[in-house]
Amino acid sequence: MENTNGRILIVDDEEDICEILKFNLETEGYTIDVAHSAEEALMLPLKCYQLVLLDVMMGEISGFEMAKRVKADEATRHIPIIFLTARDTENDTITGFNLGADDYIAKPFSIREVILRVRAVLKRTQNLVPIATETAVNIINYEGLELNLDKKLVHIDGVEVAFTKTEFELLQLLMENKGRVFSRQELLDRIWSKDVLVLERTVDVYITRLRKKVDAYAQCIATRLGYGYYFKV
Known part of the structure; x- marks a missing residue:
């Protein structure tokens, strides 16, 4: 049976960290999905998540770049993001918040700290985030290319194209x-x-x-x- 506290996506190329976070957050009642790269994450129906825990330093597409794409898409820009990263310099933190991050946790971190921050972000944003499912909004998208199957409309980087x-x-x-x-x-x-x-x-x-x-x-x-x-x- 799926947990009911919210659906969270963990994006991190360190499998051990993903397993630890998944186990502990599921114990807290959250439904957890995992992606080991931004490329893998961007293939998922992101609009069904209430929160993304996102590492910064990954493969070809960094966490910062993925966050930029998530926030540029009207269907996903409402989703809160918490960065999990070993990069904790002031410039990196500022970059993260400028991209629309809701929190920034430096590695190594305690699981209790992560759980508390997840609760705080979800509590703060729950009235702003629509609880969606994969089929709630009948849209197919890849990065800035979006097809609205109900309205039969195509948008490219936010611009409608006939x-x-x-x-x-x-x-x-x-x-x-x-x-x-x-x-x-x-x-x-x-x-x-x-x-x-x-x-x-x-x-x-x-x-x-x-x-x-x-x-x-x-x-x-x-x-x-x-x-x-x-x-x-």
Whole structure:
């Protein structure tokens, strides 16, 4: 049975720390998920969390960079962030708070301190944070690229961009199946009406349109030579 005190995401590349935090916070009644990199965390439905415990020094995407992306996305900017890091200089602390962090805990830390700060942040923000589930808001997003499936709208870095019905459905299919390669024929079968004669090259034309419209995210609509197209993250 899922705990009810709130759902928390721990993002840290040190597995031992993640296990200790997960065990102790679950004992306190929280539901805990773990990601060992910012890249892994950004693939999760972040809007369903009430708090993120975030390490700063990780792989290619730092905790600071992940926080920046979370706060830039309208669907996740409300989520409180507590930084957990060995970097405790004044400049790092200021950077963290400027990015919208709600607290900053330096390593090594005591578990009791973490629990107390988690309680304090959740108590302070509980009226501001919508208790969401993965399906509560019907939105697919990758970084600043967002599809609202209910309103059939596409926003790119906060700006609405006009898409035709076919363009929207094609992008939706690719984003819902990130990493999966679709052949041209598969895309034709899924997106286009069986009553309409459409050539495989039509898919290439629409892929070119999508790349132009998603602008900075064009590289995400990738080609697997000889096989088809996929959404690359």
